[in-house]
Structures are given as C-alpha cells and as structure tokens.
Amino acid sequence: MTSRRELLLGVGALGAGAATLAVPGTASAATAVPGTASAVPVVGAVSGAAGARGDDPRFSLAVIPDTQYLFDADRGDPAPLEATLKYIVDHSGEHNTVFAAHLGDVVENAAAAELVAAGKVFREFDRRGMPYSVLAGNHDIDSRTDDTRGPSPYLEVFGTARFQKMATFGGATSGGYNTYHRFRAAGRDWLVFALDWRVSAGTVAWVKGVLRAHPRTPAILTTHDLAHADEAGTATLSEHGQRLWDTLIRDNDQIFLTLNGHYWPPGRTTLRNAAGNDVHVHVTNYQDRFYGGSATIRMYHFDLARATIDVETFSPWLLGQKTRDALGRAEVELTDPVNRFSVPIDFAARFAGFDPVPVRVPRPASHLVLPGTVAYWRFDAAGDRVEDRSGAGNHLTRVSLDGSESLRWTAEHHPDQPTHGSVFLAGGKRPARGSYLRTAEDAPLNAMTFTKGYTVEAFLKLPADARGDHAWMGVLSRLGRGGDAGRTGDDPAEPVAALAISDGLALQWAVWPLNRDGIATNWGHELRPERWFHVAVVNNGRTTTMYVDGAKLLRNPSTPSIGLSTVGRPWLIGAGTYDNVVEQGFYGWIGDVRIVDRALPVGSFMNA
Known part of the structure; x- marks a missing residue:
C-alpha cells in the first residue's frame, strides 16, 4: 500500500502559467511586464509589530506550520490555534517578535466553512496589530492547480485585502496567492516572501523583480513544499523544491533562509548557492503529533550581536493548560536536536555580497x-x-x-x-x-x-x-x-x-x-x-x-x-x-x- 508520506514525496510541479503583478500596497493588477522592477516599486518606511524594537539586535520570527487538522469539517478544534496566536502577541514584547508566518495547509479540505473559521482565529493578529503572512498549501486550494488558478474560498479569506492594511505589506501577485512583506529589525529591513504551494513561472519572475527593487535587503522565503527530511532530521529538496532552487533560490544571494511545512518529520539542511554562500533550508510540521500538532510553533530568535539564530519549538496551547494528560505533557516543548537548535550566521559576512558593510576610511x-x-x-x-x-x-x-x-x-x-x-x-x-x-x-x-x-x-x-x-x-x-x-x-x-x-x-x-x-x-x-x-x-x-x-x-x-x-x-x-x-x-x-x-x-x- 502506498503510504501518505510516499504520496507527498511523489507530488510534482504542475503546469506553470504567467502571472501578472499587483502594485505593492494595492489590490489592483499592474499591467507591467512580470518581474520588472517598475512593477514592484519600493514602498515607504516599514516597521514590525506594534511596539517592536527596530534597532534591537535581537528579534524573533514566529513560524506556524500546518494547522489543517484543527479545521477539518466537523472534526476540528480552533482552540489550539487561538492560544498560539494569542501567545505570539502577548509575548511579542518579551521576544521582540516582529512578524509571524504561516506555512500553509491552514485547513484540511479547502472548504469555505473551514477557511472562514480559520480566518476568524486570525482576527487576533488583525485586532492587535501583529504583522503576518499566510500562504496556500495543497489542502487549502485545488492542489492540481498552480497560483494562476483564479478565485477560491481560500482567497476570499486570505487574499490580498487581508494583508495590505499592514505597514509591513509590500505587494502581491495579481492573482493574490503570493505576497511579500518588509519589516524593520536589528537596524535594517528584511523581506519575507509567502509563496503558493505551486508557483508559476510568472511568480518566479515577480520574486526576482522584488529582489531587484530591494537589492540590499536579506530575504526569507516561506512556502509549503520545498524540502522533506528523514528520521534523523536531514533534509533534502523535494521535486518542487528543486525547481525553486534551480530557478530562484540558487542565483539570488539575498535569500538566506527558507521555511516550509507539508512534510514530516521536520529537519533541515544547508545548501551552497551560486555566490558560494549558505542557504539554510528548514522543514517544520507537527500535524501528525498529538491533537493535530496542538498548534505547535517555531520561534526563530535572531541575535545579530551573537551572530546566531536560536530556534525553539513548543505548543502555547499546551503550555497554558493548568492540567495536562500524559500525551499533552510530552508535547509541551520539543527539545530534541531537530526541534531545538542554534544556527550560527555571521550576518555581516553572509550579506556582504549584496549589502557590504562600508569600510571606514583612514583618519588623519x-x-x-x-x-x-x-x-x-x-x-x-x-x-x-x-x-x-x-x-x-x-x-x-x-x-x-x-x-x-x-x-x-x-x-x-x-x-x-x-x-x-x-x-x-x-x-x-x-x-x-x-x-x-x-x-x-x-x-x-x-x-x-x-x-x-x-x-x-x-x-x-x-x-x-x-x-x-x-x-x-x-x-x-x-x-x-x-x-x-x-x-x-x-x-x-x-x-x-x-x-x-x-x-x-x-x-x-x-x-x-x-x-x-x-x-x-x-x-x-x-x-x-x-x-x-x-x-x-x-x-x-x-x-x-x-x-x-x-x-x-x-x-x-x-x-x-x-x-x-x-x-x-x-x-x-x-x-x-x-x-x-x-x-x-x-x-x-x-x-x-x-x-x-x-x-x-x-x-x-x-x-x-
């Protein structure tokens, strides 16, 4: 019998179509040629979450992987995700959390009722000013299509209109399935791309155009399907991930970190791009664990003073329970090396190829x-x-x-x-x-x-x-x-x-x-x-x-x-x-x- 994991690994890229562009900050389609810089003008000053400390060398990115079993017809429970989003906002000052990213498969069956229910939970972020992104996983849309698929129940809830109110919103493809965001942290701007489960060639060109429009800004790429891992936590690019690597990531040095869900178990690897620099590739997904993953999150704690990203994985929902059963107690926090680790990065050296640190001239x-x-x-x-x-x-x-x-x-x-x-x-x-x-x-x-x-x-x-x-x-x-x-x-x-x-x-x-x-x-x-x-x-x-x-x-x-x-x-x-x-x-x-x-x-x- 073919296993669920084998089915996931066997899913390949579908047909690619052209995508037109939306002018950053608007929902209307642009008529410019896809990927051109004129279609992605630089937006104004950016910020992060309300109260975020933009010049603090320490800041955090909250990452939310597959929550699909929490919104599965009449079998779900939104409470874990509600607790997670509330935790992220309540503790944003403590962690200097500047942005939150969902990695797709928000719901199980791409049903309108499921998506509406999930959208109501995300009002916690909307109401309290937490900038965030959501992208479509294969369970959120018709998985046989790419991002030129047109209207969908997913887009009704998580379309461009939801994000363009945020100060961090940069722009979207005209179809609305791909967005980019800019936030201010550690004294500089950062980009986050939220890309559809299956991006078209036009979207790849659009990402390149955004990067050209922000040539000195480091970028984090989030998508649903990019890498899978073995039981030891060693990640390998998927078929679609290899396509993204070959057509987008490898030749764009600004992309230094990629985050995806879809597969389990979680894991990571480091690849060398065309510029000879490291790209950190991380897969995180807990839907197969207790209570549909218990809305477990990854916190990426960036520390530019220590040249390190510290990563921790835990369930705020379980953490907040006064009493837990045996299964819950074992899932509150995942502390194995695959889920709790540090990534050493000399940020100045890693970004020097596109944003070199100015050399101070000699003084007389x-x-x-x-x-x-x-x-x-x-x-x-x-x-x-x-x-x-x-x-x-x-x-x-x-x-x-x-x-x-x-x-x-x-x-x-x-x-x-x-x-x-x-x-x-x-x-x-x-x-x-x-x-x-x-x-x-x-x-x-x-x-x-x-x-x-x-x-x-x-x-x-x-x-x-x-x-x-x-x-x-x-x-x-x-x-x-x-x-x-x-x-x-x-x-x-x-x-x-x-x-x-x-x-x-x-x-x-x-x-x-x-x-x-x-x-x-x-x-x-x-x-x-x-x-x-x-x-x-x-x-x-x-x-x-x-x-x-x-x-x-x-x-x-x-x-x-x-x-x-x-x-x-x-x-x-x-x-x-x-x-x-x-x-x-x-x-x-x-x-x-x-x-x-x-x-x-x-x-x-x-x-x-």
Missing part, C-alpha cells in the same frame, strides 16, 4: 590629536623609528630580545581604527624572544605622573594559539620597579605600570599610583583570539575604569588611584617587565596607541 593623525594628547603612535609605515604623531617628541625605536627580526608591519586593523595598519610581534618567553618598541631615555613621556587623570588606548588582536607560552605578555608598560619609586607594598619588583594579557587571555592594568603603597589593578575578561579589540583605560584623577570596544568592564576598583609612579624610564610597546627585566615580547597584532593626560569620554575614544 591631526583628527586624533585631541587637547592633552601626549603620545600617539601609528603603525601604517615600516621603519626603524615610529614617529610620535602628537608632536610631543615621544618617538619609538625597535629593540630585539634575541637578535631576530620578529616584528613586521601589516595591513591588519580594527574596522574602527584610525589607520589601516598594525605591527605584528612574534614574541615568546621560553626562551625570551621577540622585538618591541620603546621611547628614548630622555622622552618627555617618561617623567609624566598624570595626577589629573589619563586615558591609555590601544588596538590589539591575539593569534589563535596565543595561549601557552605567552602568559602575562605586555601590550604597553613602563620601565622601573615599584620599589625603585619608593613603593614597598605588594611585590616591589613589579613594574610601575603595565597593560598585560594574563594566562587566561584577560586584560590587566596594574599600576603603582601616587596615593598608595600598593598596586591598583583593573581586570578585563577573556579576549577571543583572532578578533580585533579596542582597549581603553581611563582615570578621572581619582578612579580608573577599563573599557573594551567602548563597553565598561566589571572589575574596576573603586579604591582611589591617583596618578602613575615613575622613575623616569622609557615606555615599552609590545613588552612587559618584571624586576626591570624584559621577560618576553608580545605575540599578536598591535594597532594605534594613544595616551592623553586627561579622562576622555567614550565618544572621544579612537574607535568612536
């Missing part, structure tokens, strides 16, 4: 020499001497610990660094090796005590293998022991000032201030290798605060720390000392370094 030294700047070193030109661009005469010369040339100039740099260059130092300590830079014995900086405050800044990056033989390497330090400066508390052999990297790759600013007979220490957190950081240490004349990339760190002492002790010895870049001995050279990249004799606000840092 004169823009960085603020009032009170006593030293400013830039590593954008190789040489035996690094000029002090502050004009104070604190130039640097190269010193080698082991006679080798382990210092080289590179084009590596922090994206917000004033110069597009750095120095790479290949130091180590067993044995002591590497090169570093130092001020002259008579440099004016050597004698300064900074009693009114200071700001010390540096850009740096650690290699992947920075652990091990590089513990306590110095980024910036001042020669001279605490004992030489008359400080006898703690360990008098420690240097008078040092910005170093601990064995745990954490920053440490340790100095002997003028007002106490002990070391004052600020601690940072572990730095991730192979990533550029900007470090700033700010003293306001009384306390010292450390920042990384403009963010204030935790372990900043409140004990007063006034000024910096000195014995008039040079400052070192790329080396630290103990007992006046340089024990090792720095291992990694160092970019611009600046010292100012006053406390600077975050907005005046070099990376601002």
